[in-house]
Amino acid sequence: MGAVLVNTRDNPSFDPVGIIRAKRDGLAWSPSQIRQLMENYLAGTFAEEQMAALLMAVVWRGMAFDELAVWTEAMISSGRRIDLDLLGRPTVDKHSTGGVGDKVSLILVPLVAAFGAVVPQMSGRGLGHTGGTLDKMDAIPGWRSDLSPEEVVGVLSEVGCVITAASTEIVPADRRLYALRDITATVESIPLIVSSIMSKKVAEGTKSLLLDVKVGTGAFMADLAEARRLAQTMVEVGEAHGVRTAAMLTAMDTPLGSAVGNALEVQEAIDVLSGAGPDDLRDLVVAEAEVMLGLAGIEGDPGEALHDGRALQRFEAMVRAQGGDPHAPLPQGRKLATVRADRSGVLCRLDALAVGMASLRLGAGRSRPGEQVSMTAGITCEVKPGQSVTAGQPILALWGDDPSRVGDAEEALAGAIEVGDSPPTLPPPVLERLGC
Ligand code: URA
Numbered sequence: 001m002g003a004v005l006v007n008t009r010d011n012p013s014f015d016p017v018g019i020i021r022a023k024r025d026g027l028a029w030s031p032s033q034i035r036q037l038m039e040n041y042l043a044g045t046f047a048e049e050q051m052a053a054l055l056m057a058v059v060w061r062g063m064a065f066d067e068l069a070v071w072t073e074a075m076i077s078s079g080r081r082i083d084l085d086l087l088g089r090p091t092v093d094k095h096s097t098g099g100v101g102d103k104v105s106l107i108l109v110p111l112v113a114a115f116g117a118v119v120p121q122m123s124g125r126g127l128g129h130t131g132g133t134l135d136k137m138d139a140i141p142g143w144r145s146d147l148s149p150e151e152v153v154g155v156l157s158e159v160g161c162v163i164t165a166a167s168t169e170i171v172p173a174d175r176r177l178y179a180l181r182d183i184t185a186t187v188e189s190i191p192l193i194v195s196s197i198m199s200k201k202v203a204e205g206t207k208s209l210l211l212d213v214k215v216g217t218g219a220f221m222a223d224l225a226e227a228r229r230l231a232q233t234m235v236e237v238g239e240a241h242g243v244r245t246a247a248m249l250t251a252m253d254t255p256l257g258s259a260v261g262n263a264l265e266v267q268e269a270i271d272v273l274s275g276a277g278p279d280d281l282r283d284l285v286v287a288e289a290e291v292m293l294g295l296a297g298i299e300g301d302p303g304e305a306l307h308d309g310r311a312l313q314r315f316e317a318m319v320r321a322q323g324g325d326p327h328a329p330l331p332q333g334r335k336l337a338t339v340r341a342d343r344s345g346v347l348c349r350l351d352a353l354a355v356g357m358a359s360l361r362l363g364a365g366r367s368r369p370g371e372q373v374s375m376t377a378g379i380t381c382e383v384k385p386g387q388s389v390t391a392g393q394p395i396l397a398l399w400g401d402d403p404s405r406v407g408d409a410e411e412a413l414a415g416a417i418e419v420g421d422s423p424p425t426l427p428p429p430v431l432e433r434l435g436c
Pocket of ligand 1: 196
């Protein structure tokens with residue numbers, strides 16, 4: 001994976017600049033160098049700006065599989081591991097590599113738990129132009145993600161599912177690296193994505209896992225071969241840690257569902273949990289739920305549990321158990337602008353990356369450390385590719401509280417929409433499956 005030369009100099013005294021230089025120059029780290037740098041980073045003796053430089057070197061040089069295994073292990077060991085064996089029930093989780101409008105976890109976690117599986121989801125915040133499950137759930141008044149390991153186990157034994165964050169106790173290394181990668185353009189790297197996701201999944205204690213590896217313009221892997229390599233690497237790391245791991249490669253060229261942005265996406269997730277919502281989103285949720293139930297050894301019809309209210313009940317119970325009020329009104333922004341079709345025809349392209357960037361610029365994501373995200377900012381897609389439009393018909397609505405952001409958001413949307421004469425060939429939602 002990129003690095004070819006081996007740096008045999010294994011210096012027991014910590015040399016932060018030498019470690020960065022080694023990766024910059026394409027050398028592989030020794031296991032003790034990796035452990036040292038992670039320990040020093042957590043202790044504050046490997047500075048944030050040094051880690052930023054090192055992450056950029058990893059983006060360019062990659063890591064050999066052995067380095068990745070030690071790096072991931074060091075991240076897991078940065079905190080505690082949760083033991084879920086005492087719950088005596090099958091455990092299964094899912095993680096997405098990140099997309100635009102990807103609110104699947106909000107629906108899938110309670111849906112699978114409604115069949116008796118334990119779903120201990122440790123999620124992330126927005127990363128780059130993609131939204132994060134935790135930022136979305138934060139739109140629910142009172143809801144808390146910062147649970148202690150004991151609270152996680154408590155919620156799981158009461159409700160069967162939880163959505164929680166890496167914390168100072170569980171994978172603190174990912175909590176810090178994730179935030180740093182978000183603002184230093186160091187997200188798009190197979191070893192950094194693999195270690196970020198798999199450290200959380202191993203530490204949370206799940207015994208089986210479905211990975212949703214997004215492919216397309218709105219994903220961190222635009223190329224199918226790269227996405228396949230990412231999926232295979234995560235499956236290998238999962239299996240090496242005794243986690244039964246499967247992966248689906250799913251299309252991310254256009255936003256998933258209709259809503260992009262934190263509170264907007266929670267509302268759409270609740271719509272699907274109530275038996276409604278957009279078809280593309282519901283179909284993907286059902287396909288992923290079927291695989292997760294298979295991994296957990298449970299039989300059931302996920303579509304039915306979306307219609308009969310079982311999944312919604314479980315979602316509300318989870319929100320309550322985490323301090324939230326599932327019936328409190330969600331924050332609502334104003335419609336700030338509308339993007340319209342410039343001609344009649346068929347919508348051929350609605351670019352996921354552009355919509356994700358525009359949503360971020362409206363305030364739904366971060367571009368500076370510690371920036372507060374807006375719960376109300378975002379975009380609704382009034383039309384999806386393949387549908388007919390007439391000239392002047394609204395295609396996108398831009399939402400939020402800050403009209404001064406609209407100009408930048410509209411700039412991000414330049415060239416994102418294409419209306420043509422004949423229907424586009426749309427990719428199937430699930431492109432490939434590994435170990436499902
Ligand atoms: N999700 C994560 O948790 N980490 C990544 O790096 C990408 C997606």
